Amino acid sequence: MGNGDGSSLDQRGVDRRAFMAGAVATVVVAACSSGGDDDDQSGSDGGSPASTAPLAALPGELRPEDVPDEETIFGWIDEVFGQGVRRPGYDADVWVEGFLEDRFRELGLENVRLEPVQVTRWEPREWSLEVTPQGGETRTLDSFPLPYSAPVDELDVELVAFDEANPGAVAGKASFAAEELLRLAPTAFVAGGSAPAETADRVIDPDGTFEGAEHVLPFGSHLQDVMEPAIDAGAAAFIGSLVNYPGDSYQYMVPYDGVARPIPGVWIRGSDGEWLRDQLAAGPVRIKLRIDSTAEPFESNNVVGELPGADDQVVMIGSHHDGPWASAVEDGSGISLVLAQATFWAAQPVEQRPHRLVFLLHAGHMSGGAGLLRYIEDHRAELDDVVLELHLEHAALEFEEVDGELVSAERCVPRWFFVSRIPPLEQAVIDALTSEELSRSMLLAPDAIGSQPPTDGAFYHNEGVPIVHFLEAPFYLFDEMDQLDKIDRENLVPLTRAAIRIVDSTRGVSAADMRAGLEA
Numbered sequence: 001m002g003n004g005d006g007s008s009l010d011q012r013g014v015d016r017r018a019f020m021a022g023a024v025a026t027v028v029v030a031a032c033s034s035g036g037d038d039d040d041q042s043g044s045d046g047g048s049p050a051s052t053a054p055l056a057a058l059p060g061e062l063r064p065e066d067v068p069d070e071e072t073i074f075g076w077i078d079e080v081f082g083q084g085v086r087r088p089g090y091d092a093d094v095w096v097e098g099f100l101e102d103r104f105r106e107l108g109l110e111n112v113r114l115e116p117v118q119v120t121r122w123e124p125r126e127w128s129l130e131v132t133p134q135g136g137e138t139r140t141l142d143s144f145p146l147p148y149s150a151p152v153d154e155l156d157v158e159l160v161a162f163d164e165a166n167p168g169a170v171a172g173k174a175s176f177a178a179e180e181l182l183r184l185a186p187t188a189f190v191a192g193g194s195a196p197a198e199t200a201d202r203v204i205d206p207d208g209t210f211e212g213a214e215h216v217l218p219f220g221s222h223l224q225d226v227m228e229p230a231i232d233a234g235a236a237a238f239i240g241s242l243v244n245y246p247g248d249s250y251q252y253m254v255p256y257d258g259v260a261r262p263i264p265g266v267w268i269r270g271s272d273g274e275w276l277r278d279q280l281a282a283g284p285v286r287i288k289l290r291i292d293s294t295a296e297p298f299e300s301n302n303v304v305g306e307l308p309g310a311d312d313q314v315v316m317i318g319s320h321h322d323g324p325w326a327s328a329v330e331d332g333s334g335i336s337l338v339l340a341q342a343t344f345w346a347a348q349p350v351e352q353r354p355h356r357l358v359f360l361l362h363a364g365h366m367s368g369g370a371g372l373l374r375y376i377e378d379h380r381a382e383l384d385d386v387v388l389e390l391h392l393e394h395a396a397l398e399f400e401e402v403d404g405e406l407v408s409a410e411r412c413v414p415r416w417f418f419v420s421r422i423p424p425l426e427q428a429v430i431d432a433l434t435s436e437e438l439s440r441s442m443l444l445a446p447d448a449i450g451s452q453p454p455t456d457g458a459f460y461h462n463e464g465v466p467i468v469h470f471l472e473a474p475f476y477l478f479d480e481m482d483q484l485d486k487i488d489r490e491n492l493v494p495l496t497r498a499a500i501r502i503v504d505s506t507r508g509v510s511a512a513d514m515r516a517g518l519e520a
């Protein structure tokens with residue numbers, strides 16, 4: 001049903017009702033095939049061929065022995081993860097800026113620098129949600145404050161279930177709402193946006209693992225606007241139940257757009273939400289909500305380093321250095337994939353680098369993409385000379401719930417490659433993915449899901465910069481459970497080699513030539 005879902009997408013964003021209809025249709029195809037097909041791709045079943053077998057060649061005179069091995073790349077993720085919660089402005093995020101600056105200098109990059117970015121440092125300190133059904137006992141539920149929602153000393157108020165047909169009923173009360181992560185066919189977005197009519201060659205899944213499978217996304221139908229219906233209805237607070245969330249978690253750091261919300265709000269477990277719904281059906285329920293949190297301006301930094309190349313036009317290679325938690329995948333993996341590129345290209349002679357290479361780790365992804373927006377403001381005049389902006393985010397293993405337990409499905413989350421509609425660039429990406437046997441991959445149009453890709457590099461596309469944005473979107477992306485066991489270790493080297501091939505494919509292609517190939 002994959003391509004059928006393409007019709008549910010519009011140019012400006014997600015048609016939520018159609019989106020949900022697709023989700024309902026696919027939900028029956030539950031991920032119940034654990035252990036069935038573990039031969040999904042080469043290199044994914046034990047061992048790392050790249051580290052034991054003879055080194056496979058790279059194009060031209062690029063030296064495969066300079067590709068960092070799996071242990072090295074994973075070691076960087078481990079070190080970054082070990083610093084703790086890396087939200088914008090937190091100590092761990094400040095640490096990682098220094099760590100990256102040091103690595104860039106050690107590698108001999110030039111123009112290594114920190115470029116200031118204003119972010120909002122949000123920190124929840126103490127909070128609690130007590131629930132008292134009429135005539136019943138008070139229960140304290142596990143909860144997590146919604147980022148950038150308002151603090152509150154003690155709000156004692158009635159809880160009312162939000163009803164789209166009668167939103168006014170929650171005015172002055174606490175609005176109780178359900179949010180459910182979207183479940184779609186893995187290829188639901190392949191035909192989206194400006195994708196060509198024929199999409200078969202844009203899906204690389206030789207073992208057919210996408211057939212009948214579902215992809216649990218890290219967002220529900222409201223995306224980041226989860227509180228807005230309650231706010232618009234005049235509610236005094238938002239209580240969000242994460243219905244059917246794998247692992248029954250409540251540590252969901254959404255929204256992360258950095259926009260202050262005027263009312264307090266917390267997430268609760270879906271199982272507690274079911275209990276609450278039963279209580280509401282039986283009679284009135286009151287809540288007591290306390291949230292002590294701060295949201296303060298903080299000066300964070302984009303970390304930048306450069307390598308001269310065959311000419312002075314530019315290939316940018318980026319990701320972001322902050323995250324919602326200690327976040328191994330989001331984006332310990334992106335940081336490390338960029339470090340792997342810097343390590344490799346620094347070891348090649350200058351004439352082997354196709355263009356000047358700019359390595360860039362944005363600040364403030366979790367603060368409304370502040371680092372991305374700042375970099376564009378500061379460097380807009382230089383973007384015409386950018387041949388390609390390659391963004392690397394999220395080497396993630398798929399996890400699924402089996403008998404109430406979350407277990408690895410021992411395969412990667414579907415890999416999205418958002419690629420500008422430039423046929424030679426699209427072909428270069430397909431060739432790179434095929435050469436490195438990166439199955440479970442697909443090319444998406446940059447506007448497949450909205451007017452720009454849902455990546456940390458989103459707005460380079462809007463600026464007309466040719467892009468290749470790699471992104472995997474596991475359901476746990478914004479959850480505390482994003483830990484080292486979620487990393488797709490065995491594909492760190494193949495992903496690195498594929499990125500090298502993509503960068504190399506721009507050899508001899510000017511920024512103007514690349515744009516001249518633009519379609520759609």
Ligand SMILES: [Zn+2]
Binds near residue numbers: 330331365393394456
């Ligand atoms: Zn990311």
